[in-house]
Structures are given as C-alpha cells and as structure tokens.
Amino acid sequence: MGGDGGVALPTVVESREWYLAAYAPENVPTSDHLKLRSVTVSLEYDSIADQHVALQLLMISVDPYLRSTITGRDGDLYLPRPPLNKVITGFGIGRVVRSKNKNFSEGDIVISPFSPIAEYFIVPSEFLRKIDLTANIPLPNHLSCLGVPGFTAWLAIEVIGNPSTPGSNVFISAAAGGVGMFAGQLAKLKGCRVIGSTGSDEKVQLLKDEFGYDDGFNYHKESDFDAALAKYFPNGIDLYLDNVGGKMLDAVLNHVNTGARIVISGMMSQYNKIPAEREGVKNLLNMVGKGVKMEGFLCGSYLNQFGEFAQQMEKYMKEEKIKPKHKINHGIESFLDSFGSLFSSSNLGKVIVQVAT
Amino acid sequence: MGGDGGVALPTVVESREWYLAAYAPENVPTSDHLKLRSVTVSLEYDSIADQHVALQLLMISVDPYLRSTITGRDGDLYLPRPPLNKVITGFGIGRVVRSKNKNFSEGDIVISPFSPIAEYFIVPSEFLRKIDLTANIPLPNHLSCLGVPGFTAWLAIEVIGNPSTPGSNVFISAAAGGVGMFAGQLAKLKGCRVIGSTGSDEKVQLLKDEFGYDDGFNYHKESDFDAALAKYFPNGIDLYLDNVGGKMLDAVLNHVNTGARIVISGMMSQYNKIPAEREGVKNLLNMVGKGVKMEGFLCGSYLNQFGEFAQQMEKYMKEEKIKPKHKINHGIESFLDSFGSLFSSSNLGKVIVQVAT
Numbered sequence: 001m002g003g004d005g006g007v008a009l010p011t012v013v014e015s016r017e018w019y020l021a022a023y024a025p026e027n028v029p030t031s032d033h034l035k036l037r038s039v040t041v042s043l044e045y046d047s048i049a050d051q052h053v054a055l056q057l058l059m060i061s062v063d064p065y066l067r068s069t070i071t072g073r074d075g076d077l078y079l080p081r082p083p084l085n086k087v088i089t090g091f092g093i094g095r096v097v098r099s100k101n102k103n104f105s106e107g108d109i110v111i112s113p114f115s116p117i118a119e120y121f122i123v124p125s126e127f128l129r130k131i132d133l134t135a136n137i138p139l140p141n142h143l144s145c146l147g148v149p150g151f152t153a154w155l156a157i158e159v160i161g162n163p164s165t166p167g168s169n170v171f172i173s174a175a176a177g178g179v180g181m182f183a184g185q186l187a188k189l190k191g192c193r194v195i196g197s198t199g200s201d202e203k204v205q206l207l208k209d210e211f212g213y214d215d216g217f218n219y220h221k222e223s224d225f226d227a228a229l230a231k232y233f234p235n236g237i238d239l240y241l242d243n244v245g246g247k248m249l250d251a252v253l254n255h256v257n258t259g260a261r262i263v264i265s266g267m268m269s270q271y272n273k274i275p276a277e278r279e280g281v282k283n284l285l286n287m288v289g290k291g292v293k294m295e296g297f298l299c300g301s302y303l304n305q306f307g308e309f310a311q312q313m314e315k316y317m318k319e320e321k322i323k324p325k326h327k328i329n330h331g332i333e334s335f336l337d338s339f340g341s342l343f344s345s346s347n348l349g350k351v352i353v354q355v356a357t
Numbered sequence: 358m359g360g361d362g363g364v365a366l367p368t369v370v371e372s373r374e375w376y377l378a379a380y381a382p383e384n385v386p387t388s389d390h391l392k393l394r395s396v397t398v399s400l401e402y403d404s405i406a407d408q409h410v411a412l413q414l415l416m417i418s419v420d421p422y423l424r425s426t427i428t429g430r431d432g433d434l435y436l437p438r439p440p441l442n443k444v445i446t447g448f449g450i451g452r453v454v455r456s457k458n459k460n461f462s463e464g465d466i467v468i469s470p471f472s473p474i475a476e477y478f479i480v481p482s483e484f485l486r487k488i489d490l491t492a493n494i495p496l497p498n499h500l501s502c503l504g505v506p507g508f509t510a511w512l513a514i515e516v517i518g519n520p521s522t523p524g525s526n527v528f529i530s531a532a533a534g535g536v537g538m539f540a541g542q543l544a545k546l547k548g549c550r551v552i553g554s555t556g557s558d559e560k561v562q563l564l565k566d567e568f569g570y571d572d573g574f575n576y577h578k579e580s581d582f583d584a585a586l587a588k589y590f591p592n593g594i595d596l597y598l599d600n601v602g603g604k605m606l607d608a609v610l611n612h613v614n615t616g617a618r619i620v621i622s623g624m625m626s627q628y629n630k631i632p633a634e635r636e637g638v639k640n641l642l643n644m645v646g647k648g649v650k651m652e653g654f655l656c657g658s659y660l661n662q663f664g665e666f667a668q669q670m671e672k673y674m675k676e677e678k679i680k681p682k683h684k685i686n687h688g689i690e691s692f693l694d695s696f697g698s699l700f701s702s703s704n705l706g707k708v709i710v711q712v713a714t
Binding site for chain 1: 425432433434435436602606607611615621622623624627632633635636637638639640641642643644645646647648649650651652653654655658
C-alpha cells in the first residue's frame with residue numbers, strides 16, 4: 001500500500017459513467033437527459049496529478065437537489081449548472097485505488113462530496129474525508145444519517161427550526177424521505193409531537209413503526225389538505241419542515257400557530273415544473289397575523305457545523321435513538337431509475353446506488 | 358378642571374359614528390359596509406363608570422389593517438372581527454371631556470389605541486396614554502412617526518430586518534405609504550441604499566425629494582416587475598420590506614441575495630381579494646438556494662419595545678432626521694373615502710381624518 005502505484009488493478013480501466021446529454025427543463029428526467037457511457041480511465045501512477053487520487057466508486061447518494069441543477073435555467077436552488085456532455089456528480093463513497101496525497105492510501109474508504117457518478121475517476125483530494133472503518137458504521141449510513149439528508153434534517157430541527165418547547169406540534173412533509181425520516185426522529189428526541197405526510201400507506205406505516213412519528217397520512221388519499229391538517233393538528237402547527245412546497249405549504253399556512261416556524265429544505269412537488277407553472281402559494285398573508293418565520297437553506301452554508309452534527313448523530317446512532325432505512329439499488333446502470341423513483345413515492349428509505357463492494 | 362364634571366359641554370351630545378353595517382369579503386369597502394349614523398352620548402358625570410373617561414375625538418389614523426378585520430372571515434391578519442352594527446375602532450387622539458380616573462383631567466389630550474371612530478365616546482382609561490403637549494410635537498405625528506406606521510417601520514428596519522451592513526440594498530413597496538415613508542428614512546439612516554415602489558409619478562418624486570430614497574419607480578408603469586428590479590438592483594436585494602404581497606413579492610424572490618431577509622408588514626395588493634383569488638407566489642423555492650429568511654409580524658406583538666422606539670423616533674424627529682408627511686382629511690364624514698383612498702394610490706402621505714380641533 002502507499003503512493004507506489006499498487007498492484008491489483010490494471011493501469012487502464014473501462015469505467016461507465018452517467019453524463020448529462022440534455023437539460024431537462026420540466027418533468028422527471030429520462031434517458032434523453034441522463035445517459036450512461038463507457039470511458040477509459042488511466043490509473044497509471046504518473047498520469048495522476050499531485051494531490052489527486054483515483055477512486056473506485058462504491059456507492060452514491062441519490063438526492064433530489066440534483067434535479068434542480070439540470071434544468072438548464074438559473075434560479076431554482078442556485079447550484080452550479082453542470083455542463084452538457086460531462087459526467088454528473090453526487091455525494092459518494094469510494095475506495096482509493098491510486099493516491100498522490102500522502103494522507104490517503106490505497107484501500108482507504110473515503111467520502112467524496114463531489115463524486116463523479118462513474119465507476120472509476122480521479123479527483124482532487126482536498127474535499128475527501130477518510131471513513132474510520134474501526135467505528136463499524138455501515139457504509140450506507142455515511143450517505144444517510146451522517147450524510148446530506150441527515151445533516152439537512154439536523155439543521156432543520158436542531159439549528160433553524162429548533163422547537164424549544166416539548167410538546168411542540170411538528171409537521172414534516174416527504175416524511176419518510178431521506179431528510180424527513182431523520183427530521184422526524186430528531187424532533188421526537190426533542191419531545192415534540194410529530195406528524196408526517198408521505199406518498200403511500202406503506203410509508204405511513206413506516207413513519208409510525210420505524211421512525212417513531214406520532215401519526216401520519218398519505219397525501220394521495222387526502223383531497224383536502226386543509227381538512228387533513230385540521231384533523232391532525234387540532235392545536236395548530238408550531239414547526240413545519242417543508243420538503244414539498246406548493247399546495248401543502250399553502251394549507252399549512254392556514255394552521256400555523258403564533259410564532260410558528262416554517263423551514264424549507266426543498267420542494268419535491270415543484271422541481272419538475274418550470275417556474276411559471278409552479279403552484280402559487282396564496283396564504284402568505286397569514287404570516288403577518290401569526291408572526292411566522294419562514295426560512296430556506298442549503299446545508300452547504302452550514303459546513304462549519306458539520307462536526308457538531310456528526311458527533312451528535314453518531315452518538316444517537318450508537319444509542320440506537322436514530323435508525324436509518326435505505327433503499328439500495330445495485331449497479332451503476334440503476335442510477336437513472338433510482339433518481340426517477342424519488343418523484344414517484346415508490347421508495348422505502350433513503351435511495352442509494354451500490355456500484356461496487 | 359378635575360373630576361368634577363366640567364362646565365363647557367352639555368351633559369348630552371349628538372355624536373356621529375361609523376359602524377359596520379355588513380362585512381366586506383372582497384373589493385374596496387363601500388357605504389354598503391361602513392355607514393355613518395348619529396347617536397346620543399350622555400356625558401353626565403354619574404353615568405360614566407369608574408376608571409373610564411369621555412373623549413372628544415380629535416383625529417383618527419386611517420390604516421390598512423382595518424381592511425382585514427371586516428372581511429367576515431377568520432384568518433387574514435387574525436385580528437378580532439368587529440361585530441355588525443357596532444361602531445368601528447381605530448388608533449386615535451382625543452380630548453378628555455369627562456374623567457373618572459384621577460390620572461386624566463379634562464382638557465388632557467390622549468392617545469386612544471382602540472378608539473371608536475365617533476365624535477364622542479366613553480372608554481376605559483387603562484389603554485390611554487397622555488400626550489405631553491410641552492414637547493411641542495404636532496398632534497398628527499403621534500399617529501404617524503410615533504404611531505402605528507412609525508412603530509411598524511421601526512420594527513421592520515431596526516428589529517426584524519436589521520440590515521447590519523452599510524450599503525445593503527433595501528427595497529420597500531408601498532414606499533410612500535404610512536409605513537414605507539418611515540421605513541425608507543430609517544434604512545437611509547442605517548447607511549443603506551434604498552429603492553421604493555409606489556403608485557404614482559408624484560409619489561416617486563416624493564420618495565426622492567422628501568424621504569431621501571435613492572430612487573423609486575411607479576409600479577403602474579412597469580409591466581414587468583422582474584425587469585424593473587433587475588434595473589434598480591444590479592447587485593440584488595438584501596432586505597425587502599413587503600407591504601403589498603402578490604406579484605411584487607414573487608418578483609423580489611428572483612432578485613434576492615444570499616441571506617436576504619423579507620419582512621412582511623402587510624399585503625396591500627391582497628386585502629381586497631378572497632384567499633382563493635389571491636395572487637399565488639411561485640418563486641418561494643428561491644428561498645432555499647439563497648438561504649432567505651421571511652418573517653411576518655404585527656406590531657401588537659412587540660409592545661414591550663414601544664418605549665425604545667418612541668425614544669429613538671423622538672430623537673430623530675428633534676434632529677429633523679425623520680420627516681413625516683400627512684394627508685389630512687377633515688370631518689368625521691370623510692372617513693370612508695379616506696379609507697378607500699388607501700387602495701387607490703391617490704394619497705401623498707399618511708392618511709388622517711381630523712374630526713375636531
């Protein structure tokens with residue numbers, strides 16, 4: 001092991017990678033937009049630049065924010081627009097197969113926050129973080145509770161929403177999703193009453209059985225969100241973690257208590273629509289009379305709190321107070337369907353693609 | 358003077374008062390909804406309850422929030438719904454004509470925050486605040502810079518919005534209105550660059566000539582608010598004080614800077630619409646990528662800061678750093694037209710009805 005080039009791999013590998021063939025301004029992206037191709041990657045030691053490493057991708061997190069980057073327009077989440085015909089990136093875990101940084105050795109398992117969605121690739125080492133395998137944390141957990149969804153949930157509940165009164169009434173939409181499942185568990189740990197909305201009866205059951213939600217409902221079965229919220233929140237809503245936007249947000253604004261907070265981490269129901277066709281939110285005036293605070297955020301703005309988050313979350317995991325649930329699809333070729341499944345209410349758990357073991 | 362009954366007034370007076378004849382769910386309220394009638398008020402000393410005073414109304418503040426209370430539905434600003442056939446109330450200044458509280462003497466001039474809009478009336482003394490006439494502050498100022506609009510503007514700029522960086526780009530809608538005119542001046546005193554939108558060219562001139570705005574535009578002349586904001590905010594918006602809601606708020610969401618704040622004190626463009634017909638705001642997703650905080654408020658929730666506000670505002674007024682502008686209409690009979698004028702962009706200054714001198 002070490003920076004001497006290794007022995008197990010050939011110096012050139014075939015690597016399949018997902019690239020952006022066309023921007024997708026609306027609807028769920030398809031194989032017209034995201035395509036798989038095979039490229040050749042040289043792993044020859046001398047061909048790797050200093051302070052770079054070659055990684056074999058083990059697993060990749062499949063996250064909704066990616067949707068907003070490939071619309072071809074500015075705005076949405078204001079994340080950089082990936083160029084056409086280039087490999088797309090995500091939050092992944094890789095194995096070091098060649099290293100030109102003395103802090104990384106072949107065989108190291110690392111978190112790669114801007115990981116090409118490719119079987120093999122070479123990246124600058126500065127953003128990589130080594131996973132301590134002695135901690136015995138299953139690798140997928142690093143993409144869920146300890147990854148983007150867990151960090152997002154923690155920021156929403158512990159930092160931004162921060163319901164300080166036990167018994168606060170908390171509502172979470174996309175409640176069984178990557179962010180929602182952890183947000184609900186964190187809110188329960190703070191002593192809140194937590195209700196979730198999700199997209200299937202099976203997921204409602206999951207909310208209650210595995211994530212400790214007090215109750216939940218299947219929004220596909222509710223023709224009147226206002227009536228549903230009146231039923232589940234007879235004492236109003238103190239904190240709403242909005243992962244969907246649109247009509248649900250509008251309905252929530254009719255049930256907010258004085259001083260309520262609305263934390264927006266995403267808007268699943270709106271990502272596939274062009275801005276002009278998004279559902280207008282009509283009840284914002286209610287924010288005045290109720291003194292409501294609404295705040296959007298991206299976790300990239302809070303990286304200085306990542307250490308605090310990881311420490312608290314690892315503690316909760318050791319104490320089995322936080323449980324992740326993963327939907328693991330196999331093979332890099334499953335990425336596009338995995339991505340599309342985020343928008344169809346069909347997943348149970350955080351969606352991850354396992355590319356290699 | 359004192360609690361002995363006085364001499365100048367008869368013991369019974371005719372008093373004209375505005376009462377609510379019908380709720381106005383939408384559109385600008387008319388004489389179908391608000392009607393003037395004459396009633397008899399006994400000023401006989403023995404007929405006045407303990408700790409009550411009889412007041413002659415001198416002037417009344419004409420404020421947009423009243424619109425939201427007379428829709429006949431709940432929600433809107435969540436303020437109490439006034440009962441039908443009863444006199445309506447507002448923020449007024451009166452002269453004590455009979456007193457059964459030793460702290461108030463006949464001839465005292467008082468602020469009456471829940472003042473019947475009536476020529477004479479009897480109220481509990483607990484909410485009255487005596488005006489110190491030796492301070493030589495013109496009476497209308499107590500309803501503008503030192504009243505609800507000034508307090509609202511101060512909270513929006515100094516407490517909730519609080520642009521901490523000199524040079525921050527501040528946008529204010531309804532910029533020449535009761536709240537806007539003071540908010541703009543307060544933001545300028547904090548070193549901000551301040552742009553306002555208003556409803557006439559004459560008012561745009563007023564913004565620049567009298568209130569110190571850096572610039573402003575007549576929204577009636579802008580077919581594309583997005584383009585207007587792009588022109589006036591080449592470096593984006595750091596703080597938006599929203600007094601109108603709807604399309605302007607939606608356009609602002611396309612021009613917010615990272616970490617921008619939106620403070621909502623009211624929504625003039627929406628008050629006359631039923632909730633289902635309000636303009637939906639479609640660009641809320643931008644709050645995520647830009648980490649925007651949006652907050653609504655009513656000044657009633659911040660009464661503990663009124664003293665601090667009054668002290669700072671009086672200081673600014675003495676130093677002539679804050680200038681009020683009033684549109685004073687005469688006679689209690691002018692109240693309905695004065696109220697309607699709030700929604701027609703026709704006023705220059707804070708609208709006040711002078712009932713007596």
